[in-house]
Amino acid sequence: MSANQFSLQSLIDVEPAADPAFVFDGTPVSRAEFSAQVERTAAWLAAQGIGKGDVVAVWLVNRVEWLALLFAAARLGAVVAAVNTRYRSAEVAHLLKLSGAKLMVVEAAFRAIDFAAILADVARNEVPALQRLAVVGTDEIPGQWPCVRFDAFDKPYPPAPPAQGDVDLPVLLYTTSGTTKGPKLVVHSQRTLATHAVSVARALNLSPQRHSLLAMLPFCGTFGMTSLLGFVAAGATIHMLDAFEAAPALEILGKHKITHSFGSDEMFRRILALTDAPRPFPHLEICGFAAFQPGWRELAAEAEARGLPLFGLYGSSEVQALFSIARASDAFADRIEGGGWPMSPEALVRVRNIETGELAAQGVSGEIEISAPSRFLGYFNNPGATREAITADGFFRTGDIGRLRGDGAFVYETRAGDAMRLGGFLVAPGEIEDELKACTGVADAQVVAVDLKGSARCIAFVIPTSEPPQHEQLTARLRDRLAGYKVPARIYLVDAFPVTDSANGVKIQRARLRAMAMERIAAE
Structure with a gap:
C-alpha cells in the first residue's frame, strides 16, 4: 500500500460515501466542502508560520473546525495537541509547556466555560513557546498574547505548500493520566490513526448507506476522536454535538434514526431518563460504553430491555479507543463487560502474571x-x-488488569492501581462492590485496599438508602457470600464518593478513597 493510503485525507476520499459527511448544529457539510475547508485551514496555518514539526494546541469544543485543523496540520506535517475542555489554568499551562505549542486555537467562551479567564491565570513566562492565540467566535481575547481570528477566511491566503508525505510523523498528541508532575502526551501519527479508523469501520461492518453516528464524546480525547475517524473511514454520516447534553442527544438519536453512538455509562443513563417510551430508539444497533460509575450493570440491563443495546469495549490513549469491542453474538453478561474482540486482525493481546512475570x-x-x-x-x-x-518485543504495558477468555476475546477487570492483592490473590473491586450493592440499605458502594497492621485489607465506603444498613448485618451477609479475605475490615457510610471530571465522564477518585480510609483508621 502507498503512504497516501495511510493518510488522514485518504479517509475523506473513501468511496462509496454518504453525503453529508457531517451535520453540525443542523448544518450539513459535504465531503467536498470539508476537503475545501481543510485546504483553507492549511493555507491559514501556513500563513501563521506553522510548518513541519510545529505544534498547534486546539482548545475547542466539538465542531467541524476541530477536525479540519487536525487534517490541515497533517497536510503540513504539523502536530495538533488536543486540550481537554475541562482543563483549568495549571493543566493548560502544563500542556502548552510540555508540547511547545506555537499557536493555540481557542474558544472565546462556551456556556459556563470562560476560556479567557482561565488563560488569564497562565503566566506568559510559563509557556515561552506560545506566540499567539487564534480565537473562534471573536476577534481577540484580552490578555498577554497577540490574537488573530480563526474562523474568518475572507482574506485570501497563499495556497498551502504541497502535502507532507511522511505519514509516520507525529500528528496528534493526547493527554493521558500522569503523576503529580502532570499528564504525559501520547504521540500518534497519521498511519496509526488512519489504519485504526479503517479497522474500526471494517470490524463494525459499517455501511455509508445504512449507518450513522451520533458523536457526543469530546474530540479532545481518544474515545471521541477514534469513533469519529472510524465513521469518516466508513463514509457514513456523523451528527456532531458541540458538548454532551442529554436532551439534544435524545432528539438526534430519534429524529435522524442514528444506528451507533459511543459514550460513558452516565451519558446513556441521562438519555434514557428523559424518555418514558418503552423502546425509544428502534434503529440503534450498537452503543459502545465505558463503565465509569457504579451501577453500570443495572443500567445495561435496563437499557437492553428498552432497546438500547450497550456493548462493552476497551481502549486507551496509547492504543486508541475502540481497540476492542464485544460482539452481538456474545452472551449478554459477556457483551457488557469491558474488553471484547480486537478491531484489528493484526492486534495481539496477552496477559502477564504480575507476580511471576x-x-x-x-x-x-x-x-x-x-x-x-x-x-x-x-x-x-x-x-x-x-x-x-x-x-x-513491542507490546504496550497497559497498566490494566484483565484475563483472556480463550475464544479470541479478553476481559478488562480494573486498573492495576485499583486491583487489590488480598489474601495472596488479585481481586477486582467490582466483585465486592456488586455484593455490597445487593445488600438491603446500600444504594452504592466502593472498595479499596489499604495496609492494616501489616496486611492488605479491604475497606468499603457505602452510600446508604433512606434506611441505612447495619454494619454487622452487612458483614454477616458478605461472609456468607465471599471468601474471608474479601470481606471488608471496615465499612464506612458516606454521603457521596469523591469524583473527578475527565474528557469522557466523571470518575471515582480511588486514590482519595484510600486516603480517606487511612485517615479514618488513624482516627480510631
Whole structure:
C-alpha cells in the first residue's frame, strides 16, 4: 500500500460515501466542502508560520473546525495537541509547556466555560513557546498574547505548500493520566490513526448507506476522536454535538434514526431518563460504553430491555479507543463487560502474571499487554517513559488488569492501581462492590485496599438508602457470600464518593478513597 493510503485525507476520499459527511448544529457539510475547508485551514496555518514539526494546541469544543485543523496540520506535517475542555489554568499551562505549542486555537467562551479567564491565570513566562492565540467566535481575547481570528477566511491566503508525505510523523498528541508532575502526551501519527479508523469501520461492518453516528464524546480525547475517524473511514454520516447534553442527544438519536453512538455509562443513563417510551430508539444497533460509575450493570440491563443495546469495549490513549469491542453474538453478561474482540486482525493481546512475570494462561488475571497497528509512537519528548511502557518485543504495558477468555476475546477487570492483592490473590473491586450493592440499605458502594497492621485489607465506603444498613448485618451477609479475605475490615457510610471530571465522564477518585480510609483508621 502507498503512504497516501495511510493518510488522514485518504479517509475523506473513501468511496462509496454518504453525503453529508457531517451535520453540525443542523448544518450539513459535504465531503467536498470539508476537503475545501481543510485546504483553507492549511493555507491559514501556513500563513501563521506553522510548518513541519510545529505544534498547534486546539482548545475547542466539538465542531467541524476541530477536525479540519487536525487534517490541515497533517497536510503540513504539523502536530495538533488536543486540550481537554475541562482543563483549568495549571493543566493548560502544563500542556502548552510540555508540547511547545506555537499557536493555540481557542474558544472565546462556551456556556459556563470562560476560556479567557482561565488563560488569564497562565503566566506568559510559563509557556515561552506560545506566540499567539487564534480565537473562534471573536476577534481577540484580552490578555498577554497577540490574537488573530480563526474562523474568518475572507482574506485570501497563499495556497498551502504541497502535502507532507511522511505519514509516520507525529500528528496528534493526547493527554493521558500522569503523576503529580502532570499528564504525559501520547504521540500518534497519521498511519496509526488512519489504519485504526479503517479497522474500526471494517470490524463494525459499517455501511455509508445504512449507518450513522451520533458523536457526543469530546474530540479532545481518544474515545471521541477514534469513533469519529472510524465513521469518516466508513463514509457514513456523523451528527456532531458541540458538548454532551442529554436532551439534544435524545432528539438526534430519534429524529435522524442514528444506528451507533459511543459514550460513558452516565451519558446513556441521562438519555434514557428523559424518555418514558418503552423502546425509544428502534434503529440503534450498537452503543459502545465505558463503565465509569457504579451501577453500570443495572443500567445495561435496563437499557437492553428498552432497546438500547450497550456493548462493552476497551481502549486507551496509547492504543486508541475502540481497540476492542464485544460482539452481538456474545452472551449478554459477556457483551457488557469491558474488553471484547480486537478491531484489528493484526492486534495481539496477552496477559502477564504480575507476580511471576510469566505469561498467564487463559482465565488467569494479570496485566494486559497489547501489540497493534493502533499503538502510539511514544510519549512526546519523554523517551524514558516510552521505554518503560513498551516491552522489548513491542507490546504496550497497559497498566490494566484483565484475563483472556480463550475464544479470541479478553476481559478488562480494573486498573492495576485499583486491583487489590488480598489474601495472596488479585481481586477486582467490582466483585465486592456488586455484593455490597445487593445488600438491603446500600444504594452504592466502593472498595479499596489499604495496609492494616501489616496486611492488605479491604475497606468499603457505602452510600446508604433512606434506611441505612447495619454494619454487622452487612458483614454477616458478605461472609456468607465471599471468601474471608474479601470481606471488608471496615465499612464506612458516606454521603457521596469523591469524583473527578475527565474528557469522557466523571470518575471515582480511588486514590482519595484510600486516603480517606487511612485517615479514618488513624482516627480510631
